[in-house]
Amino acid sequence: MATQTATPTPRQSALARAARGWIDHLRVERGVSQHTQQAYSRDLRRYIAFLEAQGIERPEDVGEANVAAFLTHLREGSETHPPLAASSAARTLVAVRGWHRFLAVEGDTAADPAREVAPPVPARRLPKAISLDQVEALLDAAAVGDTPASLRDRALLEVLYGCGARVSEAIGLDMDDVVSGDGEDAGLVRLFGKGNKERVVPLGRYAQEALDAWLVRGRPAFATKGKGTAAVFLNQRGGRLSRQSAWNIIQAAADRAGLSGHLSPHTLRHSFATHLLDGGADVRVVQELLGHASVTTTQIYTLVTARHLREVYAQAHPRAQ
CATH class of the missing domain: 1.10.443.10 (Intergrase catalytic core)
Structure with a gap:
């Protein structure tokens, strides 16, 4: 009887494993909602894909310039993603900043590369007035x-x-x-x-x-x-x-x-x-x-x-x- 060979599980990258650790921390230690976990996971997947396209494989290799470049990428868009409004880009950056802050506090990285990257400021909405x-x-x-x-x-x-x-x-x-x-x-x-x-x-x-x-x-x-x-x-x-x-x-x-x-x-x-x-x-x-x-x-x-x-x-x- 032929023995079936199990399909090997794809190995997660160091970036993906680190992101998973933060999401688990939010779920277990912070008790954040499932909706928030899903939103942060989605934002980090996009961020990690951007980093890997830049040749970055480990969290400790990320610099402030990479985080700033990702923010520009969000605002300008790409072939697969339309440009984001300032408010949406700022929300995505919340996940990025939270993740890097966690890694720095835990000692997984020597510094927090996202600390000085400020989120975009949404345009001020003018009050509605009538004549x-x-x-x-x-x-x-x-x-x-x-x-x-x-x-x-x-x-x-x-x-x-x-x-x-x-x-x-x-x-x-x-x-x-x-x-x-x-x-x-x-x-x-x-x-x-x-x-x-x-x-x-x-x-x-x-x-x-x-x-x-x-x-x-x-x-x-x-x-x-x-x-x-x-x-x-x-x-x-x-x-x-x-x-x-x-x-x-x-x-x-x-x-x-x-x-x-x-x-x-x-x-x-x-x-x-x-x-x-x-x-x-x-x-x-x-x-x-x-x-x-x-x-x-x-x-x-x-x-x-x-x-x-x-x-x-x-x-x-x-x-x-």
């Missing part, structure tokens, strides 16, 4: 008739745009947070932002009028159905309006106004900041109004207004083109 005409169309579309619901919807949108409030800040308003009437402090609202940080911001005349109309003619009709909540914005059962309901109110108004694209409460906040800067407001003032801890966060809006200026210049100046 003043679109804001006015949206606000008008929120007021359908003179029902308590329409008075509330108009007041909510006016507050979101009138003081740049986050949706959580707007629906979190209580009656004591609103100063109405004709006194020196009239037209101010107290908002509680991230970390429960308090700030007092002014409301414009349109927002004041819409809010007063809701509080006098609309809110009492809903309040009688509830349990005496102090919330400014109520649902039809008399309870505090939810975030999801606020989103739905804006979407319904956007549909009625014929505005394309996805609009959210944050769209009005972005528009508030952009229109202030377009009108000449100081970025530090806008920072305070928005409740940003750092002016760096606010400065992204200056990129929006600079783009707007370039567009106007290109359209209006006779020698721009």
Whole structure:
């Protein structure tokens, strides 16, 4: 009887064995999810294939220039792989950096060649803002008739745009947070932002009028159905309006106004900041109004207004083109 010869198992390269050791460490010692293990394994297979194509066979032979070249390879792509966006390349580099850091800590390599290779920085996404005409169309579309619901919807949108409030800040308003009437402090609202940080911001005349109309003619009709909540914005059962309901109110108004694209409460906040800067407001003032801890966060809006200026210049100046 002929004896069958077993097919020899392909021998793993030193790079592949080292990668397997790190993945096992993540699974056993760190307890990372199977999904993360699979993602890191996939990233390292691509990295190892790149290294082997460069003639590198052992982890200790990898230098910083090799890691940097791999990052360039990710961004530029190849015949078998399309170029990766900055965010995707940065995610792949996480696996590479984690692996090399592990090998250095374990003493398998003398140094960490990936330590000084910084991941690419994704392009800054400009906040979505709509024009003043679109804001006015949206606000008008929120007021359908003179029902308590329409008075509330108009007041909510006016507050979101009138003081740049986050949706959580707007629906979190209580009656004591609103100063109405004709006194020196009239037209101010107290908002509680991230970390429960308090700030007092002014409301414009349109927002004041819409809010007063809701509080006098609309809110009492809903309040009688509830349990005496102090919330400014109520649902039809008399309870505090939810975030999801606020989103739905804006979407319904956007549909009625014929505005394309996805609009959210944050769209009005972005528009508030952009229109202030377009009108000449100081970025530090806008920072305070928005409740940003750092002016760096606010400065992204200056990129929006600079783009707007370039567009106007290109359209209006006779020698721009």
